[in-house]
Every structure is written in C-alpha cells, then in structure tokens.
Amino acid sequence: MTDGTAVDEAQLRDLIPGVLAALVRRGADFATAEDAVQEALVKAVETWSNTPPDDPKGWLITTAWHRFVDIVRADTARRNREDRLSAEPPRGPSASTDDTLQLYFLCAHPSLTPSSAVALTLRAVGGLTTRQIAQAYFVPETTMAQRISRAKRTVAAVRFDRPGDLHTVLRVLYLVFNEGYTGDVDLAVEAIRLARQLTAATDDPEVAGLLALFLLHHARRRARTRPDGSLVPLSEQDRGLWERDLIAEGIAVLQAALARDRLGEYQAQAAIAALHADAQTVSETDWVQIVEWYDELVRLTDSPIVRLNRAVAVGEADGPRSGLAALAQLDPSLPRYTAAAAYLHERSGDIATAARLYTEAAAHAQNLAERNHLTLQAAAIRQRLSCGDG
Structure with a gap:
C-alpha cells in the first residue's frame, strides 16, 4: 500500500491476475476462484485501512484460497473433493509473471467470441466490476453478467498448463483499446495498464510494440475531437494538445522493441504512429517513410485495410493520382474505401x-x-x- 494508511485500489487491481492464477493453477475452477478472489478483495478493502500486510499478494492468495475451500465445502455435489482442496495454501510472496501470462491466455481462449474474451479479460485480469463493463458496452448489467458467466463456463475445463496464443491475447487488448472511453470506465487507459502488465510478463517485442502503439495513439486523444464531439482529422489537429511525455515513452518502447530485430505488425503500426507523432507540423510528416512502413505491414498481414491506408499514404507521398491508382486495385466494398x-x-x-x-x-x-x-x-x-x- 502506498502510504500505510489507506488501501491502494490500483495496486489491488494489479495483484488480481497473480492471485486468481495461483488459485487456478492449484486446481480451483475458474468461476469459483474468481468469486473467491473478489470476496478476498472486498475483505482487503475492509481490513487493510490501518494495517496493510507486509505481503499483500500472499495475504490475498491465502484469504481467497480459504474462501474457495469454504465455497466448495458448501457445495454438497463436490464433497468428494474436500480432502484434496483443504490443504493449506502456500504462504509468502510468489512469482506472478508466468501465472499472469497464463491467465491472459485463458481469458483470450479461442473458444470464446471476441466480445466474451474482452469481457472476461476486463473482469478477471483488469479487475473491473460487471457493472463497469456493462456500462462501457452500453448493455444491461444482467446481460453482461450472463456473458461473463458463459465465458467462465466455457474456459472452466481448459487446462491451465497448455501454451496459449499470444497473438490472440494481443488482439483482445487491441479490441479493448479501440473501445476508448465510455461511461466511467476509460477502456483505452485500461488497455494501456493491461499492456504494461503483459509487457512485464513476457519478453516478446510484439507486446512492447502494442504498448507503444497504445501510448502513441493515446497521446493524440485530446486533439481528436472538438468540444461539440465532432472529429478533427489528423491534419487539422492542434499538435500542442498532444501529450509529449506519452509520445516520448512510446517511441522509447518502440525503439527497444525494434532493436530486437523481430518485426511484427504492432511494431510496424507503432512505427507509423511514431512518424506522425514526431512531425511538428503536417508539412513535416515523412510520408515516404510511412509508405515504407505500410509496405512492411502489408508484407506481415496482407490486410486489405492496411492496403487501403497505404493508398492514402501513397497519395500524400507521391501525389493524389498515385494514391487513386493504388486505391483502384482494392475492393470498393472495403470499409472507408x-x-x-x-x-x-x-x-x-x-x-x-x-x-x-x-x-x-x-x-x-x-x-x-x-x-x-x-x-x-x-x-x-x-x-x-x-x-x-x-
């Protein structure tokens, strides 16, 4: 806790993935473990105000595990599991990076729909309440509760020790970020927080590339809309509103990732965002280099949307007629064509x-x-x- 007298809720939320993962790895089913962790968090808020423990994570694991055992014992259909589950949980601090990464994989399981994977990630890894997630997606809380419950049941039988697909995890975080700000939950900020966690849990440069992309895009946020809510095109944005500290951090994260020479699509996207952010004026934008990065992105993804964005960049670098020629090679039914x-x-x-x-x-x-x-x-x-x- 930050000052020894009050519960740091942000730190509590950061501990959730490791605590939940510790219970699941020990044999708890996901849904019950998640309920137990939430109850442990409530108890922490109630009891830590004056004397927070020296090992907050260990305290939460112990408390959540005891609560999990109580829940299982109360379920008469599972009494045959009681002996196995009643052992005292491990005490003291434990490494969380592997567990946290596995929890990301579990929440982004390919058997889940994208919307369910996002909701489960926000709930289990992000620590958001069902009400907050429902508000962010403009659906009733009961609807979101049902969606999350179905997602928990879907992953209940998934073995926790199987390797997961990191690309799927990154795609889920990308979806979270693109939801932006809704209600009292800023999902763009939440996605950045989760991306920082994931960066600490893995050494894959694409994870760093995604974090850099988030930071660079988020830096321009205040300039994107007018007071009446209307959009401001990039070329018309007040660059004095761009957050230079986020831009500097994003570029530093990106440079470290690119130095590892394992280029991926998120690093390429971040490089394009960095070139935009680095230009002090519209006229200083290095469109030639942006086109080169779009060429890399096309090579990596072969995405029609990437090709469309590349055509616009070609129009800036080589003139609008060249851009129209590049656009003519694409399907006119593409979004934003x-x-x-x-x-x-x-x-x-x-x-x-x-x-x-x-x-x-x-x-x-x-x-x-x-x-x-x-x-x-x-x-x-x-x-x-x-x-x-x-």
Missing part, C-alpha cells in the same frame, strides 16, 4: 466527384461521429462549388 476515394479526389482537384463520394461515404459510416464529419466535408465542398470554386 469511399471516404478515402473522396479525400484523394479532393486532393486532386476533382471536388465535384469528392462531394458525391463524401455523401456516399457518410451514408455508410460506421459511427455517428464519422457520419457527421463526412457529411460536413460534403457540405463544405458543395459550398465551394456553389461559389464557383473548382
């Missing part, structure tokens, strides 16, 4: 086509803020046309 085409036509001076495409893109926008932005772009160009510009 029409918006990209509208932008490149506007850059090329064909504003009549741009106005039509912006209107079309707005009709297929993926969210209200994006729709409003594209609608305003179309209106602004029509205004120019009515004034005889173009």
